[in-house]
Amino acid sequence: MTAPIKGKATSLDIAHLAGVSQPTVSRALRGSPMVNEETRKRIQAIAEQLNYKVDKNASNLRRQHSGTIALLFFEDPTPDDSQINPFFLSMLGSITRACALQSYDLLISFQQLSTNWQADYEDSNKADGLILLGYGDYLQAQSRLEQLVQQGTHFVRWGAVLPGQPGVSIGCDNYQGGRDITVHLLEQGRRQIAFLGDASNHYPEFFERYRGYEAALQGIGQAAQPSLQVDAITSEQSGYEAAMELLQRKVGFDAIFAASDLIAIGALKALHEQGLRVPADVAVVGFDDIPLASFVNPGLSTVQQDTKLAGTILVESLLKLINGEPVESRTIPVKLALRGSSRAA
Amino acid sequence: MTAPIKGKATSLDIAHLAGVSQPTVSRALRGSPMVNEETRKRIQAIAEQLNYKVDKNASNLRRQHSGTIALLFFEDPTPDDSQINPFFLSMLGSITRACALQSYDLLISFQQLSTNWQADYEDSNKADGLILLGYGDYLQAQSRLEQLVQQGTHFVRWGAVLPGQPGVSIGCDNYQGGRDITVHLLEQGRRQIAFLGDASNHYPEFFERYRGYEAALQGIGQAAQPSLQVDAITSEQSGYEAAMELLQRKVGFDAIFAASDLIAIGALKALHEQGLRVPADVAVVGFDDIPLASFVNPGLSTVQQDTKLAGTILVESLLKLINGEPVESRTIPVKLALRGSSRAA
DNA sequence: CTGAAAGCGCTTACAG
DNA sequence: CTGAAAGCGCTTACAG
Structure with a gap:
């Protein structure tokens, strides 16, 4: 004793x-x-x-590594801060699991796009690397990304994959997804397809989806009509407003391609209110395949992103970066999830 | 220079x-x-x-405190591990924000109920305290909770608030919620109300909701019928199966009180498939008020839990505990969110 | 296979 | 108001 x-x-x-x-x-x-x-x-x-x-603190201090990854989730400032985009929640789940599999801890933090998130976590040795997640104005974020690269911070970012971007980006094939779903609408006989979502380099993911849409239209000799595009960010509210705006323009349309499911769902609500039938009068499709998509009535046709794969790749890529291995930006294939909102019953 | x-x-x-x-x-x-x-x-x-x-590791080591809270999210092993109960995701969001407000970092971790989660995080000085979140078999978890208390680990748990529980629990008023929503069904003239959900001390939250249901029935001189109760855990699949089981029993019923929204949504699907109209033939209500609830068709009447308040209270209670202040278990009021699924159009 | 020594980067009594 | 010293609890060369 x-x-x-x-x-x-x-x-x-x-x-x-x-x-x-x-x-x-x-x-x-x-x-x-x-x-x-x-x-x-x-x-x-x-x-x-x-x-x-x-004692992790002692061990980490001595080994100069933390065994922790920080997930920085940044959002556009939204009025209702209790609502998180379900797509990201799904990503969160898969990232958490991927981290656990690699015996890494996951620190999570919600950031305003406007605050000075920088590399705080890695600089203070709380994390070995960062995963950046969030829709938001890309141009606003870009200089920060460049700074991260310059500081030698390890990070991977979920978002559009484009040439010349600072650091490593992983994203789904937004262009292909936009193209495929538009082709689907064309195959259903739709010819006046509106696009709801910001289509500028401020939101490169949406922009890529838009470019896919444009390409599909070109495939049948059509040009994208500016009058059929309305800006929107990822929220029901914004989708609702965009659809109302579109209706007020009095241009004919027989389909809506919303740049995200939340936008699509807001649009559905607006269409219902105006007494338009989906898909009889207007077909509606979205992007993301959030759980809600299969529950709205009619079910929402959309482009499915494989969040499970995405989370795994994000974590694996980051760990490689931390270990000094080279990592390339890359794109993950998408597939269509077709439901009642775009097809005759 | x-x-x-x-x-x-x-x-x-x-x-x-x-x-x-x-x-x-x-x-x-x-x-x-x-x-x-x-x-x-x-x-x-x-x-x-x-x-x-x-350097946080050095600072924490010296100060013997971490400025971090660990959120242990434990689930019943589900076949489809990509799906997380939306209610908890909502809690996650509010907990994250509450932590940020207090300048605490949040470590998150998904645990199998079966594994040895214990106080690993606090023991290794990675976290100053724990938040425990998750539906699951309470009896399985109870001995672990007792162990935590014995070790002097700081933790708060989201769940049923009952006398004699180890540690501090914060939960919504499940009994009152169950009672209120059942009273609502009775007011709509429903008299044969089924209950879908496990009603045993393995799932105390569900059990409390059930007891509220029972009390409401007693209020009009009815007794709860065992033939109108079917076990289910929180998932659509389980709700679907429970509703099918109920239908096969050939007992008449004109309303379903599902112990959670996911169960309710599964039940809605089953009823639709069987050609039953909601609410004309059967009224359906749930519990939680997840975002989906307002989007199914018809909108799901349910009991709303205030996740924002819940997250804040969980974090504040834990910090008090960490500071050695006394904290009592407590209950958060609920309110009804009534929609089309329980009311004549 | 094991021990004595150094040191990771801080914070905090203790002197002055 | 500031500095010299000690120490948080580990890990890892360095000897043996």
């Missing part, structure tokens, strides 16, 4: 009890091959009994 | 550049009142220029 340890047990406590030196405890518990098997077992037993856990 | 710092700047680097000792740098940057204003400014300027950030 030894006197009980006051407070949390340290490796030194274990060492005393086991009759070895403190470094030996450290080695034994980390599974170093150069420690006697019997000694190790004794040490492990004592450690377990005392419910000893390595 | 001084030689550029290799690697990350430390407080010692700043000290050299400012011509002061390293402790003075530390004091200046932490805002200690006992440092000359002019000196402080000089130090701050240099720190900023070098993009210096206090």
